[in-house]
Structures are given as structure tokens and as C-alpha cells.
Amino acid sequence: xxxxxxxxxxxxxxxxxxxxxxxxxxxxxxxxxxxxxxxxxxxxxxxxxxxxxxxxxxxxxxxxxxxxxxxxxxxxxxxxxxxxxxxxxxxxxxxxxxxxxxxxxxxxxxxxxxxxxxxxxxxxxxxxxxxxxxxxxxxxxxxxxxxxxxxxxxxxxxxxxxxxxxxxxxxxxxxxxxxxxxxxxxxxxxxxxxxxxxxxxxxxxxxxxxxxxxxxxxxxxxxxxxxxxxxxxxxxxxxxxxxxxxxxxxxxxxxxxxxxxxxxx
Amino acid sequence: xxxxxxxxxxxxxxxxxxxxxxxxxxxxxxxxxxxxxxxxxxxxxxxxxxxxxxxxxxxxxxxxxxxxxxxxxxxxxxxxxxxxxxxxxxxxxxxxxxxxxxxxxxxxxxxxxxxxxxxxxxxxxxxxxxxxxxxxxxxxxxxxxxxxxxxxxxxxxxxxxxxxxxxxxxxxxxxxxxxxxxxxxxxxxxxxxxxxxxxxxxxxxxxxxxxxxxxxxx
Numbered sequence: 001x002x003x004x005x006x007x008x009x010x011x012x013x014x015x016x017x018x019x020x021x022x023x024x025x026x027x028x029x030x031x032x033x034x035x036x037x038x039x040x041x042x043x044x045x046x047x048x049x050x051x052x053x054x055x056x057x058x059x060x061x062x063x064x065x066x067x068x069x070x071x072x073x074x075x076x077x078x079x080x081x082x083x084x085x086x087x088x089x090x091x092x093x094x095x096x097x098x099x100x101x102x103x104x105x106x107x108x109x110x111x112x113x114x115x116x117x118x119x120x121x122x123x124x125x126x127x128x129x130x131x132x133x134x135x136x137x138x139x140x141x142x143x144x145x146x147x148x149x150x151x152x153x154x155x156x157x158x159x160x161x162x163x164x165x166x167x168x169x170x171x172x173x174x175x176x177x178x179x180x181x182x183x184x185x186x187x188x189x190x191x192x193x194x195x196x197x198x199x200x201x202x203x204x205x206x207x208x209x210x211x212x213x214x215x216x217x218x219x220x221x222x223x224x225x226x227x228x229x230x231x232x233x234x235x236x237x238x239x240x241x242x243x244x245x246x247x248x249x250x251x252x253x254x255x256x257x258x259x260x261x262x263x264x265x
Numbered sequence: 266x267x268x269x270x271x272x273x274x275x276x277x278x279x280x281x282x283x284x285x286x287x288x289x290x291x292x293x294x295x296x297x298x299x300x301x302x303x304x305x306x307x308x309x310x311x312x313x314x315x316x317x318x319x320x321x322x323x324x325x326x327x328x329x330x331x332x333x334x335x336x337x338x339x340x341x342x343x344x345x346x347x348x349x350x351x352x353x354x355x356x357x358x359x360x361x362x363x364x365x366x367x368x369x370x371x372x373x374x375x376x377x378x379x380x381x382x383x384x385x386x387x388x389x390x391x392x393x394x395x396x397x398x399x400x401x402x403x404x405x406x407x408x409x410x411x412x413x414x415x416x417x418x419x420x421x422x423x424x425x426x427x428x429x430x431x432x433x434x435x436x437x438x439x440x441x442x443x444x445x446x447x448x449x450x451x452x453x454x455x456x457x458x459x460x461x462x463x464x465x466x467x468x469x470x471x472x473x474x475x476x477x478x479x480x481x482x483x
Contacts, residue, residue: 011450047420048450077421103368128370128394167327168373202327 001238002041002158002224004073004094005034006195008060009045019046019056024063031064037229041094041118042068044085045075054084061085061093073120073226079107086111094118096226097160098147100125100139105146113150120193121147122160123179129162131169133178136161140183144190158193158224159183166209167202173213177220184221192217193224210234215241223247236263268299275308275340280316281329284339291343301344302353309337313384317469330381330468337384357388359479362410364392364401365448366425371418374448378414381468387475398429405442411482412475417448426451427459443478447471 007030010016018026031042042064046056053076061072073094074085082095097120098108112119123130123139130136140159147157161179164172176199180192196217200209211234214225218241227234239262243254257263266274271293278287294304316333319325348355363379365371372394383389390408392401405413415426426446433439443462446455447470456464462478465471 050420050423053420077419101368101370124370126370126395128372164373165327168331168377204326 001218001222001242002191002193003039003229003235003238004041004043004096004193004224004226005031005037005039005229006043006226007034007228007230008043008064009075010048010056011045016048019049019060022059024066027060027063028067031068034229035068035070038235039070039229041071041073043073043075043096043226046081047076047078053078053081057081058084058088061089065090077104079104079111082108082111086117092116092118094120094158096120097122098143099123100143100146102126109146109150112147112152115152116156117152118156118158119147119152120158120160123162129164130179131171131175133175133182136175136179137182137186140179141186144187154187154189155191158191159187160194161192163194163196163198165198165201165203167200173199173216177216180217180220180222191224192222193226194222195226197227207231207233211237214238215244218242218247219245232262232265236265266293266297268297271297271299272304272308272311275304276312276315278340279309279312279333279336281332282336283332284335287336287340288343291340294344295347301347301351302355304344305341305355309340310384310386313337313381317381317385317472321467321469327377331377334380334384338380356386358386359411359475359482360388360390360408361412361414361475362390362392362401362405362408363414363416364396365394365416365418366401366422366429367395367397368425369417369419369422370394371416371448374418375416378416378447378465378468378471381472382414382475385472385476398425398432401429402432402436402438406438410442412443412445412478414471414475415444415446417446417451420450423448423451423455426455426461430459430461443475443482445471445474445478 034042044060046053049056064072071091071093073096074082075096095117099122121143123136125139161176163176166173196213197210199213200206214237239257242248243251248254275290278290320330361382365375379389379391417423417426430444445463446461447465453464463474465474
């Protein structure tokens with residue numbers, strides 16, 4: 001499971017302040033914690049700043065990579081901010097994200113074509129948010145084909161089928177899950193990833209809902225997640241779910257986690 | 266069942282009943298020759314208000330609010346033809362034009378706000394998603410809206426909320442409308458900065474906000 005640490009996000013108050021004050025230490029502390037907790041990518045998001053987003057993304061990438069030996073996930077729909085992040089990034093970043101919305105798609109493809117960036121492909125189009133598994137597959141199909149035609153290898157594509165809250169429509173959870181299975185079956189080698197906390201929006205007991213949903217998604221083939229890696233229960237849940245889904249040879253990773261006391265909270 | 270019992274049950278069915286139960290009760294209103302407007306005011310709307318209050322205090326959750334709106338609408342489907350047959354008019358609190366701004370195709374939050382405003386007694390016209398600023402303004406002019414409610418769920422489309430307000434100013438018709446904004450990344454500071462008339466965090470917030478603005482108008 002590819003873990004993208006979601007904590008450096010400007011919509012969180014502490015991060016807003018840290019970014020505004022260019023507080024290097026605060027950002028680096030969060031980045032290190034995420035990295036140590038097992039995040040493969042450190043997501044950086046400065047979305048709420050609009051005009052200053054490019055500068056802040058550039059600064060965030062540099063600040064994080066000064067202490068973390070690993071890639072960032074550049075989190076913005078704004079092509080200019082992506083360009084800014086790419087200009088200073090060391091190694092191979094993840095781009096979070098492209099979608100089939102024509103404006104975003106057309107501006108982003110030239111930036112990404114032929115690169116080895118890992119690319120999150122969000123199942124959203126000009127027609128709006130997908131409702132059913134088939135809607136998602138249709139959008140994923142076009143996105144994947146578009147990316148592959150632009151020399152992005154299948155295994156660098158992380159399709160995000162788009163999680164929507166079950167509080168609004170009880171079918172949103174299951175349609176998302178079915179979409180994972182459909183996409184992974186049709187495009188062998190492609191990854192499925194998501195930020196899943198949206199599924200519990202509007203409900204009480206959100207962590208419990210999120211963890212359960214994660215287990216179900218892993219069973220159907222989810223192999224990437226944008227989450228809080230400091231959430232020990234969620235991380236433990238992923239390790240157990242992967243073993244249960246048959247993706248952990250001889251359950252070695254599970255036992256390693258046990259010995260590292262990852263199932264003690 | 267006497268009239269008061271039916272009214273009480275109407276409020277209760279909105280709070281925690283099914284759409285079918287709401288429909289049956291609305292049919293009882295008609296069968297017992299109860300004034301449908303009274304049934305809405307003393308029954309259905311009361312139930313919506315109570316559930317709205319609970320939601321605001323964190324005692325009720327989003328699915329309960331949406332189920333209440335569904336029951337409300339199921340009962341209304343029975344009562345509306347009655348009101349029309351009696352040539353009475355449902356007094357609306359005001360006309361709200363709602364839509365998601367240009368470049369943004371998110372609909373869920375906007376749909377919830379539209380539905381709750383509707384069940385709270387407003388005349389709601391929903392333009393859907395990805396609306397160019399000029400289309401929104403033309404529609405507001407056409408339907409003579411009191412309030413323009415703009416949803417933006419991405420930081421990249423928030424400037425479109427500003428564009429609507431700026432365009433209204435340029436056209437010299439800014440004062441004709443209350444413009445309110447909402448959506449995930451939107452906050453009160455942004456509302457102030459772009460000169461909106463208000464910001465709502467939730468659908469229930471939006472009801473209080475629009476009621477407050479309409480009171481100013483009178």
C-alpha cells in the first residue's frame with residue numbers, strides 16, 4: 001500500500017499558520033513524523049492561498065525535502081502551482097491530481113506528458129461527479145487512455161474513483177468499491193488510490209467508518225491511500241487488511257508490524 | 266385522529282418517519298379536510314425546524330436532515346394539488362437562485378442547501394453546476410431572485426464567486442440582490458473580502474442567513 005501523508009494541508013489551521021509565517025521547523029516536524037510513520041509521499045497543499053499558492057508550494061517542497069529523504073505529493077488542481085513544485089522537487093513526485101475536467105486536463109497534460117511522475121487521476125469530468133461504478137469506469141477509461149497516449153506508463157497512474165459521503169446517498173460507498181474492482185480488472189497494472197475520509201462526512205463515529213471502509217476497499221484492490229499516517233489504528237487496519245486480501249507474502253509484513261508493536265494502541 | 270393529533274404526527278413524521286408514512290399522513294390531512302397550509306405550517310415545517318435545531322446542536326446528523334427533507338417533500342406532493350385546488354397560495358419567504366460557479370462541477374453540498382432552503386419555505390431555483398457568471402446573473406434577473414447563493418468547492422473556483430459579485434457591480438445591479446457564498450474551502454474572511462452579503466457553513470446556517478437577509482429587505 002502506497003501511503004501519502006495528508007497532514008501538510010493548508011486547510012488545517014496549524015498548517016495555515018505555519019505556511020503564512022514560513023515556519024520551517026513546524027512544517028519539517030510534521031513531515032518527519034509522517035515519514036517515520038510510514039508515509040511514502042508527503043503531500044503538500046497550499047490551496048487556500050490562491051494567489052500565493054505557487055510560491056508556497058515551491059517553499060513547501062523545498063522545506064519538506066530538506067529533512068525527508070523521499071518524494072512529495074504535489075496537491076493542487078492548479079497547473080502553475082504544479083510547475084512551481086516540479087521546478088524544485090528532487091526525485092520522482094506524485095501529482096495530485098489530474099481529472100477529466102477539460103480545463104484542468106488540457107493544462108496539465110503538457111506538464112506531465114513523457115515524465116515519470118506518479119499521477120493521481122481523479123474520476124471527475126465536465127459532466128460532474130460520478131454516481132455509479134460504471135460512471136467512474138467511463139471517466140477512468142478516458143483518463144487512463146489519455147495519459148498512456150501521452151507516454152505515462154500504466155503503473156505510474158493512480159486512479160482515484162472519488163469517494164462521496166454515504167450520509168448523502170447510501171449507494172455512494174458500494175459504487176466506489178465496485179469501481180475499484182472494475183478499474184483494476186480492466187486496466188491491469190494501474191493503481192487505485194483515494195483519500196477516503198469523505199465517505200463518513202455528516203456521520204458520527206467517523207474514524208470507525210473510515211477504518212471499516214478502508215478494509216473493504218483494500219479487499220477490492222485499493223493500493224494507495226491519502227491518509228493521516230499518524231493514525232495508528234488506520235495504519236494497523238491497512239496492514240491487517242492487506243494480509244487478509246492475500247497481498248502479504250507469508251504474512252511477513254503483518255508479523256513485522258506485530259513485532260514493532262503496531263497493533264498496540 | 267383529531268386535527269391536533271394529525272398536526273403533531275406530521276411534525277413527528279418529518280423528524281423520524283419514512284416518506285411513505287409522511288404520504289399517508291398527508292392523505293389524512295386531505296381526508297379530514299384540514300387546511301393544507303395549516304398542516305404545512307403547524308406540522309411539516311415545525312418538524313423541519315426541530316430537526317434543523319438538533320442538527321445545528323450536533324444532536325442529529327446529516328442523513329437525518331436529508332431524510333426529514335425527503336419526508337417533507339413526500340407530504341408536500343400530496344398537499345400541493347390541494348392548495349392549488351383551493352386557489353390558495355403558498356406564501357414563500359423569498360426567492361433564492363442557487364448554483365455552483367463556473368469551472369466547478371461539485372453538486373452535493375449545493376443540493377443539500379437547496380433542499381433545506383426549499384423545505385424551510387423559500388422558493389428555490391437550482392441552476393446546477395458549472396455556471397458561467399453571466400448566466401447566473403441573467404437567470405437572477407429573469408426570475409427576480411432575492412438572493413443569489415453561490416457554491417464553490419475548490420480553491421481554484423472560489424474566484425468565480427468574486428467574479429459574480431464584481432460583474433453585478435459593473436452592471437450597476439449589485440444592490441438588487443443579496444449574494445451569499447458557501448462550499449468547503451470558503452470561509453467568512455473570503456466572504457468579507459469579496460463583498461458577499463453572507464457566508465453559510467451548513468445548510469441550516471444558510472436558512473438562518475437567508476431569513477436574516479430577507480428580514481432586512483422588509
